[in-house]
Amino acid sequence: MSQTEVTQFGEFKLIDHLTEAFSIHHDSTKTSIGDDAAVVFHGDQDLLVSTDLMVEGIHFDLMYFPLKHLGYKAVVSNVSDICAMNGVAEQITVSIAMSNRFSVEALEELYRGIKTACDIYKIDLIGGDTSSSQKGLIISVTVLGRQKPEKIAYRSGAKPGDYIVVTGDLGGAYLGLQLLEREKLIFLSDPKITPQLDQHKYTVERFLKPEARKDIISLLDRVGVKPTAMIDLSDGLSSDLMHICRKSGVGAVIEDQLLPIHPDSKALAMEFNLDPSVCALNGGEDYELLLCVDPLEYPKIQYLPGFSYVGEILPAVEGIKLKTGSGKEHPLEAQGWVHF
Ligand SMILES: [Mg+2]
Numbered sequence: 485m486s487q488t489e490v491t492q493f494g495e496f497k498l499i500d501h502l503t504e505a506f507s508i509h510h511d512s513t514k515t516s517i518g519d520d521a522a523v524v525f526h527g528d529q530d531l532l533v534s535t536d537l538m539v540e541g542i543h544f545d546l547m548y549f550p551l552k553h554l555g556y557k558a559v560v561s562n563v564s565d566i567c568a569m570n571g572v573a574e575q576i577t578v579s580i581a582m583s584n585r586f587s588v589e590a591l592e593e594l595y596r597g598i599k600t601a602c603d604i605y606k607i608d609l610i611g612g613d614t615s616s617s618q619k620g621l622i623i624s625v626t627v628l629g630r631q632k633p634e635k636i637a638y639r640s641g642a643k644p645g646d647y648i649v650v651t652g653d654l655g656g657a658y659l660g661l662q663l664l665e666r667e668k669l670i671f672l673s674d675p676k677i678t679p680q681l682d683q684h685k686y687t688v689e690r691f692l693k694p695e696a697r698k699d700i701i702s703l704l705d706r707v708g709v710k711p712t713a714m715i716d717l718s719d720g721l722s723s724d725l726m727h728i729c730r731k732s733g734v735g736a737v738i739e740d741q742l743l744p745i746h747p748d749s750k751a752l753a754m755e756f757n758l759d760p761s762v763c764a765l766n767g768g769e770d771y772e773l774l775l776c777v778d779p780l781e782y783p784k785i786q787y788l789p790g791f792s793y794v795g796e797i798l799p800a801v802e803g804i805k806l807k808t809g810s811g812k813e814h815p816l817e818a819q820g821w822v823h824f
Pocket of ligand 1: 520564565568715716718
C-alpha cells in the first residue's frame with residue numbers, strides 16, 4: 485500500500501477524504517460535517533454540536549500561554565462555533581491528556597480558566613475524560629447548543645447581492661502571536677531581558693484571551709436580523725469566506741480599505757513590516773463573526789457599533805476577489821493558518 489503524507493491533503497481535504505464514505509442512518513441528523521457545528525433534530529429546537537482539539541506545540545506554546553488563559557480560550561473557541569450557527573451554547577464536555585510534567589496545581593489553573601469562561605458564557609460543564617500522554621498537553625472540548633430551526637444560519641445560505649459584514653476588528657490575534665513569538669526568542673537568547681508586552685496589551689490579549697461574540701447573536705435577535713450565512717473567523721477572513729463561497733456556490737468581493745483593524749494592531753503590523761490588511765485577511769483566531777446579510781435587512785444593523793461592511797457576495801462566475809484602494813481587483817487567496 486502506498487503511503488500519502490497528510491500534508492499533501494491539508495486539513496479540510498483530509499476531513500472530506502476520511503469521512504466521504506460515511507452515510508447518514510438517522511433522520512434526526514439534519515446536517516453533519518461541513519459547517520461550524522452539526523445540526524441534530526431535537527424537538528422544537530435543533531441541537532448544535534461542535535468539537536475542537538488543541539495540542540501543545542501545534543496550537544499553543546506554554547512558554548507564553550498561561551494555563552488559565554488556555555482553558556478560557558479552549559471554551560471560547562467552541563462557543564464561537566455555536567455563535568457562528570446563530571445558536572446559543574449551553575453545555576461542554578472537556579477531555580484532557582497530559583504528561584507527568586503537569587502538576588495538580590497546573591491543571592487546577594487550566595480548569596480555573598475553563599470555569600471563568602463557563603461563568604461568563606453561562607455554560608454547564610457536563611462531562612469529559614482524562615488520560616496521560618507521553619508528551620505535552622492535549623485539550624478537546626465538545627460544545628452543545630440550541631436554536632430554533634428557522635433561526636440557524638448555515639454556511640450555505642449566501643446569495644449574490646448579500647452584504648458581507650464582519651464584527652469587531654481583525655488581524656489582532658495574529659499580530660499578538662507574532663509579538664509573543666518575538667519576545668520568546670529574545671527571552672531565550674537572554675533570560676535577563678523582560679518581555680516588552682505592556683505597550684501592546686490590546687493586541688496580545690486578542691490572541692491570549694479572545695471572546696466569542698455571543699453578544700452579537702443576542703443583538704441580531706433583538707433587532708430581528710437573521711444572517712443568510714455566517715461563519716466565525718478562526719482560520720482568517722480569506723479562508724473562512726471561501727468556506728461560505730464554496731458551500732453557497734457564490735463568489736465575493738472584499739474591499740481592502742474597509743477592513744476593520746484596531747490602531748494598536750496597525751501600529752504593531754508596521755513594527756513588523758507587515759501590511760495590516762494582509763494580517764486582517766489571513767490572520768486567524770480573532771473569533772469574530774463574518775455575516776452575509778440581505779441588503780434589505782442591513783439598515784437594521786448599519787449604525788450599530790461593532791459591525792463593518794467589508795464587501796458583497798457575487799455570482800460564482802465572478803470568483804472571490806479583493807478590491808484595493810486604487811480600485812484594482814485581485815483574486816483573493818486563502819492563506820489561513822495551517823495546523824499540519
Ligand atoms: Mg468555525
